Amino acid sequence: MAAVRSLAGLLAVLALWEAGTRIGLVDARFVPPPSVVLVRVAELLGQAAFLRDVIATVLAWAIALGIAVAIAVPAGLVLGSVRTVRIATRALVELLRPIPSVALIPLVILLVGGGPEAKITLAVYASIWPILYNTVYGLGEIDPLLTETARACGTPRLHIATSVALPSAAPFVVTGVRLSAAIALIVVVSTEFLAGASRGIGSAILQASSGAGRMDVVLAATLVAGAIGFAINEGLERLARRAFPWSTVASTA
Amino acid sequence: MLGGIGGRLRTAAVALMATFGVIAGTAGCGLLGGSEPAPAAEGAPPRLTVSIMPTTDLAPFHLAAQNGYFDAEGVQVEAVPAPSGQASLAKLISGEVDVAYSSYTPFFVAQSKGAADLKFVADASSAAPNTTMIVAMPGSGVRSVADLAGKRIAVTATNTISDTLVKATMREAGVDSSGVQWISIPFPETAPALARGDVDAAFLTEPFITLAARSVGAEPIADTATGPTKELPTAGYAALAQFADANRDAIAAFQRAMARATAEAADRAKVEPLLVANTGIDAETASATALLTFRSGLDARELQRVPDLLLEFGVLEERVDASSMISPAP
Amino acid sequence: MEHRGEHGVNGLLLRSAVLVPALVTWELATRLAGSAFFPPPSEIAAAGARLWFSGPAGQGFLADTVYEDVLPSVVRVLAGWLIAVVLGVTAGIALGRSRVALDYVGPQLAFARAIPPPTLIPVFLVLFGIGTTMQVATIVFGALWPVLLNAVDGARSLDSVQEDTARSLRTPLAHRITMVVLPAALPKIFAGLRLSLSIAVLLMVVSELVGAANGIGYELIFAQRQFDFPVMWAWIALLGLLGYGLNTLLLAVERRVLRWQPSRAREAADVLA
Numbered sequence: 001m002a003a004v005r006s007l008a009g010l011l012a013v014l015a016l017w018e019a020g021t022r023i024g025l026v027d028a029r030f031v032p033p034p035s036v037v038l039v040r041v042a043e044l045l046g047q048a049a050f051l052r053d054v055i056a057t058v059l060a061w062a063i064a065l066g067i068a069v070a071i072a073v074p075a076g077l078v079l080g081s082v083r084t085v086r087i088a089t090r091a092l093v094e095l096l097r098p099i100p101s102v103a104l105i106p107l108v109i110l111l112v113g114g115g116p117e118a119k120i121t122l123a124v125y126a127s128i129w130p131i132l133y134n135t136v137y138g139l140g141e142i143d144p145l146l147t148e149t150a151r152a153c154g155t156p157r158l159h160i161a162t163s164v165a166l167p168s169a170a171p172f173v174v175t176g177v178r179l180s181a182a183i184a185l186i187v188v189v190s191t192e193f194l195a196g197a198s199r200g201i202g203s204a205i206l207q208a209s210s211g212a213g214r215m216d217v218v219l220a221a222t223l224v225a226g227a228i229g230f231a232i233n234e235g236l237e238r239l240a241r242r243a244f245p246w247s248t249v250a251s252t253a
Numbered sequence: 254m255l256g257g258i259g260g261r262l263r264t265a266a267v268a269l270m271a272t273f274g275v276i277a278g279t280a281g282c283g284l285l286g287g288s289e290p291a292p293a294a295e296g297a298p299p300r301l302t303v304s305i306m307p308t309t310d311l312a313p314f315h316l317a318a319q320n321g322y323f324d325a326e327g328v329q330v331e332a333v334p335a336p337s338g339q340a341s342l343a344k345l346i347s348g349e350v351d352v353a354y355s356s357y358t359p360f361f362v363a364q365s366k367g368a369a370d371l372k373f374v375a376d377a378s379s380a381a382p383n384t385t386m387i388v389a390m391p392g393s394g395v396r397s398v399a400d401l402a403g404k405r406i407a408v409t410a411t412n413t414i415s416d417t418l419v420k421a422t423m424r425e426a427g428v429d430s431s432g433v434q435w436i437s438i439p440f441p442e443t444a445p446a447l448a449r450g451d452v453d454a455a456f457l458t459e460p461f462i463t464l465a466a467r468s469v470g471a472e473p474i475a476d477t478a479t480g481p482t483k484e485l486p487t488a489g490y491a492a493l494a495q496f497a498d499a500n501r502d503a504i505a506a507f508q509r510a511m512a513r514a515t516a517e518a519a520d521r522a523k524v525e526p527l528l529v530a531n532t533g534i535d536a537e538t539a540s541a542t543a544l545l546t547f548r549s550g551l552d553a554r555e556l557q558r559v560p561d562l563l564l565e566f567g568v569l570e571e572r573v574d575a576s577s578m579i580s581p582a583p
Numbered sequence: 584m585e586h587r588g589e590h591g592v593n594g595l596l597l598r599s600a601v602l603v604p605a606l607v608t609w610e611l612a613t614r615l616a617g618s619a620f621f622p623p624p625s626e627i628a629a630a631g632a633r634l635w636f637s638g639p640a641g642q643g644f645l646a647d648t649v650y651e652d653v654l655p656s657v658v659r660v661l662a663g664w665l666i667a668v669v670l671g672v673t674a675g676i677a678l679g680r681s682r683v684a685l686d687y688v689g690p691q692l693a694f695a696r697a698i699p700p701p702t703l704i705p706v707f708l709v710l711f712g713i714g715t716t717m718q719v720a721t722i723v724f725g726a727l728w729p730v731l732l733n734a735v736d737g738a739r740s741l742d743s744v745q746e747d748t749a750r751s752l753r754t755p756l757a758h759r760i761t762m763v764v765l766p767a768a769l770p771k772i773f774a775g776l777r778l779s780l781s782i783a784v785l786l787m788v789v790s791e792l793v794g795a796a797n798g799i800g801y802e803l804i805f806a807q808r809q810f811d812f813p814v815m816w817a818w819i820a821l822l823g824l825l826g827y828g829l830n831t832l833l834l835a836v837e838r839r840v841l842r843w844q845p846s847r848a849r850e851a852a853d854v855l856a
Contacts, residue, residue, distance in 0.1 A: 009687035098826020113349030229697025
């Protein structure tokens with residue numbers, strides 16, 4: 001039933017869009033109707049060059065996310081467990097975090113060139129924070145009874161961390177990873193688009209929008225990017241719900 | 254209970270690491286789309302990566318690539334697309350490419366600010382008549398250069414050749430340009446902005462002049478490449494001085510191939526199919542568009558006009574000697 | 584997360600213990616490296632002082648650029664963010680209370696929020712023309728989703744006891760929304776607000792890349808094009824400080840509003856995002 005309603009909602013939005021361009025509310029030259037754009041999406045997905053772009057974007061995303069997890073989870077574990085370190089670095093973290101990755105694009109490109117390194121670096125930078133914060137928070141949510149019991153049983157500290165703390169904090173970490181996954185994809189595509197960095201969906205959009213400006217291709221590629229992000233988010237959400245069925249944390253923004 | 258979670262986590266962790274291992278492996282196969290310099294085999298011709306833009310004056314470059322002139326001269330050339338002159342220069346500075354095509358302004362700004370030490374290896378184009386124009390919509394009230402005072406004019410960005418040429422044209426006509434509002438819009442988005450009335454006039458180069466005339470009916474009101482700015486050098490190819498000195502042979506081969514292709518590009522029939530293939534315009538527009546004058550040999554005196562003009566209008570803060578930036582021709 | 588320890592003298596000493604050496608290392612490293620791309624922080628600070636504090640006394644010693652660039656940008660961020668908050672909270676709570684409505688639009692919301700906002704700028708340019716409307720629209724579009732989705736989630740996660748009590752007491756809908764649902768959803772909403780704010784700042788920069796004539800993002804790109812690195816870094820630093828300042832303000836508001844909440848929920852709001 002829910003699926004039917006979702007489909008109905010989707011069709012309603014598409015109908016509105018189509019109607020909007022037909023009655024001239026929006027100039028169809030610059031915002032083509034779904035009848036054109038969806039056809040273009042099907043076309044794009046059949047082109048080898050575009051599929052290579054999609055793979056390039058998704059690969060860069062995966063690598064960036066992997067690096068972000070590898071940095072942020074251990075860092076989060078440390079910060080979450082050792083109070084003095086957390087307080088000491090809080091100001092530094094709070095000052096670095098708000099710097100938008102977009103502002104750093106020109107600099108990063110000058111340093112590492114316009115290849116995949118640039119977008120991966122920026123995506124890692126932007127994705128570290130949600131994982132870091134959520135890991136720290138997750139550690140704070142651990143029932144002290146569990147850790148006390150483990151310690152009373154003589155469990156070594158590291159073992160407590162990996163087999164008591166980490167599993168309990170896991171739902172929160174996964175939520176953080178889910179948020180970061182979304183951010184990482186957006187940063188990768190945005191960097192490709194804003195700086196023409198190597199191949200990817202974003203640079204395909206850029207190429208389509210420069211020159212003669214094929215808005216239908218632009219919108220089609222944008223929809224593909226959105227669909228991938230949607231799929232990733234849904235996938236991670238379902239994974240989290242199955243791995244941690246007791247948790248209510250799994251579904252936040 | 255905890256052991257069960259730990260077990261599942263462990264499996265998940267292993268699966269994740271395996272996935273990333275595969276990804277890392279495939280990344281090495283260049284699926285990421287980065288420009289991986291393959292190690293040149295012994296005795297193989299030198300390779301040059303050149304960053305290019307989808308503009309009309311790249312036609313000789315594409316002609317040379319298409320007809321194998323680069324290979325004939327003994328150099329392998331690989332093209333890397335860049336969205337703007339600024340991005341192209343950034344790729345050059347970061348070492349991603351060996352030679353960059355761009356309009357001249359970013360090159361001179363970078364040189365004067367000490368951000369890079371550049372050597373021009375070839376000229377690309379200069380402003381032919383009707384290729385760098387100020388356009389406006391028929392009903393906008395802007396009919397001549399005199400009407401531009403205090404208006405909103407679209408340029409790609411301020412402190413580039415775009416606004417400099419407009420200011421120069423206004424000064425020639427004795428019109429004060431200090432009250433103008435410069436709105437930075439990339440060329441593809443300028444025609445809609447004109448049609449909407451967001452800007453009163455715009456500086457455009459071909460093929461956007463033709464495209465704007467067709468799509469929204471914008472009309473040219475002045476040619477900026479007249480008088481003191483007639484046939485002003487517009488774009489060229491540059492390399493880092495260090496690279497140019499260390500790779501004279503490859504650069505010389507590039508220059509020879511470009512000279513040959515540029516001479517041939519005088520035949521418009523050869524150029525138009527390349528425009529359709531590389532600038533994303535259709536055949537009809539390609540035949541209607543005015544073309545920049547294709548150049549390849551660098552003339553120090555002509556080139557000097559550019560930094561002098563930029564200095565005059567405050568884009569550069571000090572004089573740049575163009576002749577010292579020219580890599581000797583073959 | 585004991586706040587008292589953080590804000591006392593010990594906290595200050597601890598934080599300086601990290602910040603000061605970090606600054607010193609940064610200064611030393613950049614001086615040693617001598618790269619034009621990484622000017623030392625002292626040069627950046629000097630460039631910033633020249634940029635922003637070189638004005639006449641009548642303007643409070645603030646240079647023109649503060650009024651012409653910084654102020655408009657901040658206004659745009661706040662306007663866009665506030666609109667996103669109002670829209671997001673109202674729509675989010677409405678959707679959160681109605682399972683049916685959520686079924687209709689849920690997937691599309693999740694989809695829309697995965698679209699990278701910079702790629703939609705050409706579309707926004709066409710829809711809104713160039714200028715402040717388009718910039719604010721871009722900010723709203725990007726900043727809406729965290730608020731909306733968190734509000735939905737917050738509205739749904741109502742304690743069943745609270746819900747049943749309100750219903751059994753026949754609380755009128757308006758009261759139920761504002762007095763029961765909204766307060767219970769607030770912790771999650773505030774987490775979304777903070778994420779939304781950082782997105783708003785980011786999109787402010789992005790929206791000023793095209794069709795702008797002033798603004799922090801505009802000046803940043805201009806400095807970068809002029810290869811004026813100390814100035815470029817100064818603007819980047821300003822962005823960081825702006826984000827930090829806005830975030831701190833929001834945190835302060837949040838702490839006051841959530842003061843009566845059980846501490847767990849408060850900390851959730853504190854750390855998430």
